[in-house]
Amino acid sequence: MKSKEEILESIKGGLVVSCQALPEEPLHSSYIMGRMAYAAFEGGAIGIRANTVEDIQEIRRTVDLPIIGIIKKVYGDCPVFITPTMVEIDALAEEGVEIIALDATERVRPDGKLIEEVFPEIRRKYPDQIFMADCATYEDAKKAVELGFDCIGSTLAGYTEESKERSLPDFDLIGRMVTDFDVPVIAEGGISTPQELKKVMDLGVHAAVVGSAITRPLEITKKFVSVVK
Template sequence: MGRLRGGLVVSCQAPAGHPLRDPEVIARLAECAVLGGAAGLRVNSAADITAVRRRTGAPVIGLHKVRHGHRDVITPTAELATELAAAGADMIAVDLTPESPGPGPALIEHVHGLGLPVMADVSTLEEGLAAWDAGADVVGTTLSGYTARQLPTPPDPDLGLVEALAARGVRVAAEGRYRTEEQVRRAFGAGAWAVVVGGAITDPIAVTRRLAAATPR
């Protein structure tokens, strides 16, 4: 876990229907991220983790998204966590918002029982503090802006949540909508332990869309 401290974690994911949705492609994205200096990776599904593991020994935060209600929730069951561990994840991310149908803090215990640390993905300060008190090893701001009552999702990252969690002594991973070097620096300035960046690196559709929006046609 210490290998992630102070580093950039690259989230290598592609949703169903995305042209990059293929474990080997995800593994190649992961390899590019490591060559570019990523301290770690965040990878969805046991199949993708297995493929990534064949290409790099960089630490992997594993998760498994499951559709539930209006969004995907993150690793809602102990069985899924066990599969991620078997595929080679070094840390497991779980959704600790009230929107997840999962068993909440019992999942933390389960993952610890597998011998792995837990990243608790949360959307608010209260959820983050509760997850930390329940034994989460890292709290991610991952879900801020995505729960039903926070929609529509704001365009920028929730640096305020990073700062508030860090100020209370929580080991915090800043995640969600980081797109620029300045935002990454500000997250560390706010006390982040690590910063996770996904789409700004691994989704060429989103990157193209942003730059295309700046053209006059």
């Protein structure tokens, strides 16, 4: 089994492709996500971000790349839905996902607790697991580093009440994270063009995740259609 350092080094300087499709989306299928991951691998991706154990298992049958695993689960009207409870953490850990990402914002979680209350328990249970903090603000990132997350991402910038006015990609947030913190920073969220990807890489991030611009043809099609209507 590779060490934390070896896993993080394996994605350094590269592109992670997010291969996800929710139940209401046309490409919702573990088989299709496996093929998406294979296409990403063939194109030069060095990692995959994937949702659900079923998709992750199919992707593992298709490519041998490190996976950033999440489970999106909605609990009532709680806004935290990216790996929101220990149930999802346990499922991903049992699957042996290299990196587990979870919402690390200041929002109250489904169990009524804050990230600073739940992450110490998660870390005690899984001391050797790599955990990525999906952050929305600089304050989220600062707290995540203090709590001992192994890497931090800009994943939720623009998607919370505190950050909804931010334009994406949030170059300012990403740059501050790289400058101020000594843990790997993974740029994610709103990277839509190769030029934007190069700009975030030039900021000194450890790696970057691109999803919709590569693996969501419905959204890509809408962008093109919007200019011809």
